[in-house]
Amino acid sequence: MVKQDRAIRTRRNILEAAAKIFEERGYQAATIAEILSTAGVTKGALYFHFESKEQLAQGVLHEQDQRFVIPDRACKVQELADVVLLHAYRLQSDPMVRAGVRLTMDQHAEGLDRSGPFLRWSTVCRQLLEQAQAQGELLPHVIPSVTADIMVSTFAGVQSMSQTTTDYQNLRFQTSALLRHLLPSIAVPSVLASLDLTESRGETVHEEIRHQLQPQPATAVR
Amino acid sequence: MVKQDRAIRTRRNILEAAAKIFEERGYQAATIAEILSTAGVTKGALYFHFESKEQLAQGVLHEQDQRFVIPDRACKVQELADVVLLHAYRLQSDPMVRAGVRLTMDQHAEGLDRSGPFLRWSTVCRQLLEQAQAQGELLPHVIPSVTADIMVSTFAGVQSMSQTTTDYQNLRFQTSALLRHLLPSIAVPSVLASLDLTESRGETVHEEIRHQLQPQPATAVR
The missing domain is CATH 1.10.10.60 (Homeodomain-like)
Structure with a gap:
């Protein structure tokens, strides 16, 4: 051991x-x-x-995936939003996540297959969208595989512009704005009204997970 | 001369x-x-x-800007969509545009200020959105500067994922899907119903411009 x-x-x-x-x-x-x-x-x-x-490099790219896991939500659209908002938070606070994203976006990485993170993220989003669809949370025309690719690619662009123009200073604001622009075309109005897409949401989810992972104090047995 | x-x-x-x-x-x-x-x-x-x-490099980056100019439309949201769809078409067909976009996304270009194209594109989009707003084409909550940044950054991500995963083979489909996801949060329903966001739109606009630029045959004077 x-x-x-x-x-x-x-x-x-x-x-x-x-x-x-x-x-x-x-x-x-x-x-x-x-x-x-x-x-x-x-x-x-x-x-x-x-x-x-x-x-x-593939090892660094895979480290992002292990940080996908977020708490189950009754509302699957909120869970999807949490995946994105938490990733934005970690991009600012975790060097390994930042390195993974930078490698994914490194166009001149000859001989390195960079499609993995895009495709794995897309699968995570598609599965959440399919669950949301089964629960009646989505508008009728939504095709989960198409919307999943749009979620992943648009976030990649938002982080890239935020990094280039403000060194990630406006990343939380832009990520929140992204979701407010996309989700009205995806979720039904009653779901939209229940969502938390605020800028502080990523940190809240991060704290929630950290708390869950901490060893619980032993319960006194009488 | x-x-x-x-x-x-x-x-x-x-x-x-x-x-x-x-x-x-x-x-x-x-x-x-x-x-x-x-x-x-x-x-x-x-x-x-x-x-x-x-x-x-700045010369190559500026070449993109000179290709912004597209025909005036009565509907400014259509004109905005045309800017994006035409850019996607040129990204596939014009090596200079492709090189400009690749340089913009080149994270390891030390000493090269890559924020220019993001900011210039954002200004073009903001101005069109302000015109659209003045004509009553936008939903009441839209803030042109915020939505302009989202338009630019999301397209940057869509082209990046399309290039990485399919070598731009699905770029026109993804660009059309992007606009169908974003515009319902931006434009009023009657405007949405009038838009052409199809995959062939970029090429149609390209041909329209090419035709306008061709020298007209001399009119016979009687």
């Missing part, structure tokens, strides 16, 4: 170093030597976990 | 070479030497028009 814990920590350590270097230098210019020296691990340790630069 | 024509041709020639090299290599890796050899001009000719790599 102790050995396994150490392996997990080393892997995490390497991924954090890779995230830092990929973000600073871009995929094409980044080298394994730089990642090694930032991580402070041996070549053997690195190659035990990752066989190539592409595998390192 | 002849001399001026030649200067315009040389400048255009250099910009086309720069567009090609920036698109292939990314801003950071591109060199003036490669642009020189692709353009087949002398160093003196290049530096007469552009003093630095950044000026060359």
Whole structure:
């Protein structure tokens, strides 16, 4: 067990170093030597976990996915909005998420398949939209697969413009504005009226998850 | 006049070479030497028009703007949609527009201010939205500056996901889907019912402009 814990920590350590270097230098210019020296691990340790630069990048890209999991909501459109608002919050607060998004948008990353995050995000959104549809939350003309692609691609653009023009300073406002522009074409009016799309929502959801993950104090047994 | 024509041709020639090299290599890796050899001009000719790599890139970025001009429409929301649909069409058919968009999205272009195209596009959209608002085409809550930023950033994301996942094969479909998702939150129902947002609209507008620019045959005078 102790050995396994150490392996997990080393892997995490390497991924954090890779995230830092990929973000600073871009995929094409980044080298394994730089990642090694930032991580402070041996070549053997690195190659035990990752066989190539592409595998390192895919590791960083996959770290975004593990942060998809958000609390179940009775209203599936709210759950979908929470996925987007939480991602915007983490993009500002979590270097690994930021590195993953930057890699996804790195057009000059030759030999790196960057379609994965777009397609995986799209699947998450499509599944939530299908559940929302089954519950009668969506307008009749909505096609979940088409709307899912629009949700993912538009958020990618909003974060990109926010980063380029304000270094993410206006990201929460823009993400909230995005949802207020898209959701009236997707959800029925009674659902729209119940949604929380405010700028502080992402942080609220983040705190909710953090609280759930904390070890609960042992209950006194009488 | 002849001399001026030649200067315009040389400048255009250099910009086309720069567009090609920036698109292939990314801003950071591109060199003036490669642009020189692709353009087949002398160093003196290049530096007469552009003093630095950044000026060359800004030249390519500005080429997008000159292609903003589209025919006046009575309905300003249609004119706004035409700007977006025509841009999507040109992104597939015009290497200079594609290079400009790629440079705008090039996160690792150190020392290159990429905010210009976002801000200029946003101004064009805001002005059209203000005209639409003055004519009563918009829903009462719309704030033109906020909606303009959403139009620009969402299209940037749609083109980026389309390029990454399908090499622009689904760009016209996605652009049409984007407008069908956004405009119901922006325009009043009677305007929505009159819009042409079909996938072929971009090409139709392109042909309309091309036809207008062609020299008209001399009218026979009796």
